[in-house]
Amino acid sequence: GKAPLRVAITGASGQIGYQLLFRIASGDMLGKDQPVILQCLELPGAMNALKGVSMELDDCAFPLLKGIVQSDNPEVAFEGADYALLVGAKPRSKGMERGDLLAANAQIFSVQGKALDKTANRDTLRVLVVGNPANTNALIAARNAPNIDPKRFSAMTRLDHNRGLAQLSQKANCSVTDITDFCIWGNHSATQYPDITSTKISGKSISNYISDNAWIKDNFIPTVQQRGAAIIAARGLSSAASAASAAIDHMRDWTYGTNGQWTSMAVFSDGSYGADKGLYFSYPVICKNGQYEIVQGLKLDQFSKERFDVTNKELISERDAIAHLLP
Numbered sequence: 521g522k523a524p525l526r527v528a529i530t531g532a533s534g535q536i537g538y539q540l541l542f543r544i545a546s547g548d549m550l551g552k553d554q555p556v557i558l559q560c561l562e563l564p565g566a567m568n569a570l571k572g573v574s575m576e577l578d579d580c581a582f583p584l585l586k587g588i589v590q591s592d593n594p595e596v597a598f599e600g601a602d603y604a605l606l607v608g609a610k611p612r613s614k615g616m617e618r619g620d621l622l623a624a625n626a627q628i629f630s631v632q633g634k635a636l637d638k639t640a641n642r643d644t645l646r647v648l649v650v651g652n653p654a655n656t657n658a659l660i661a662a663r664n665a666p667n668i669d670p671k672r673f674s675a676m677t678r679l680d681h682n683r684g685l686a687q688l689s690q691k692a693n694c695s696v697t698d699i700t701d702f703c704i705w706g707n708h709s710a711t712q713y714p715d716i717t718s719t720k721i722s723g724k725s726i727s728n729y730i731s732d733n734a735w736i737k738d739n740f741i742p743t744v745q746q747r748g749a750a751i752i753a754a755r756g757l758s759s760a761a762s763a764a765s766a767a768i769d770h771m772r773d774w775t776y777g778t779n780g781q782w783t784s785m786a787v788f789s790d791g792s793y794g795a796d797k798g799l800y801f802s803y804p805v806i807c808k809n810g811q812y813e814i815v816q817g818l819k820l821d822q823f824s825k826e827r828f829d830v831t832n833k834e835l836i837s838e839r840d841a842i843a844h845l846l847p
């Protein structure tokens with residue numbers, strides 16, 4: 521059989537971690553023939569909860585699960601890691617300013633970037649930042665890991681992408697797999713731009729199925745942008761199982777490819793389409809041979825350009841707010 525791969529997960533005993541660990545251990549992320557070792561990082565105060573989660577993982581008797589590391593030390597949790605899912609982050613507390621939130625997370629992701637640089641497997645590593653503000657946290661982690669290719673870092677907009685697919689499939693009364701060439705641009709925040717300009721359903725322009733432009737502008741786009749808040753309003757808790765599912769999709773597709781289809785990933789910007797270079801910016805990507813490529817050659821109309829600029833500006837302002845903390 522295959523040698524086990526090492527998968528580090530931070531915030532492992534939190535809401536998303538609790539969904540994620542079991543799906544990774546059951547083979548949903550890396551395949552039903554790929555053994556894994558889970559390397560869990562938590563805050564010291566959550567180590568007891570993590571122990572309970574680890575006991576439950578044992579109790580599943582997953583054939584692919586070859587070990588569980590439990591640590592509050594990032595250098596230990598990231599030791600030899602082939603994958604790192606950075607889920608744990610500082611949540612916004614009451615009265616906290618945006619700048620304070622960015623700074624608190626800059627602290628966490630600086631430490632974790634340095635630890636990845638020191639102990640992870642630099643030649644195989646794939647990093648997905650889920651903890652918010654995810655794009656800027658990815659930037660901070662990558663900048664603190666000078667010996668790791670910045671293309672090995674990414675942030676999650678796959679949940680936004682999947683939310684968009686679900687809304688479109690319900691409106692057009694088709695299967696999510698019939699929908700192609702849809703993407704999310706920019707930040708994982710309310711400024712993200714879910715773009716249907718190139719989208720096709722069963723190979724034909726989406727306008728054949730959804731001709732109502734007002735629905736796209738006034739319903740679809742805000743619904744996808746505000747979905748996180750709608751889940752909190754309904755459930756009293758933020759998205760967790762769907763976030764974990766999107767993280768699984770992201771890592772699986774990055775590793776095994778998308779068969780020529782688009783997905784959305786926030787990746788190191790090379791300046792494509794005018795996004796600021798070096799930001800972690802969500803683009804349409806195609807994954808193959810274990811790598812992603814930003815889809816090139818698309819034409820952004822006036823409406824799309826305006827929305828693109830808003831989310832680009834927001835990411836620049838997030839970066840500027842923590843610029844003094846970057847190495």
Ligand code: NAX
Binds near residue numbers: 530534649650679
């Ligand atoms: P929880 O508060 O349930 O869990 C977070 C866990 O992280 C806690 O157990 C905490 O002890 C741990 N933690 C905090 N700081 C840590 C550190 N420095 N090292 C290790 N562990 C640490 O939050 P949960 O609902 O799981 O959400 C986690 C993060 O995902 C949040 O930042 C949230 O905003 C973000 N999300 C991002 C999404 C995306 O699409 N990119 C969607 C879902 C989610 O809202």
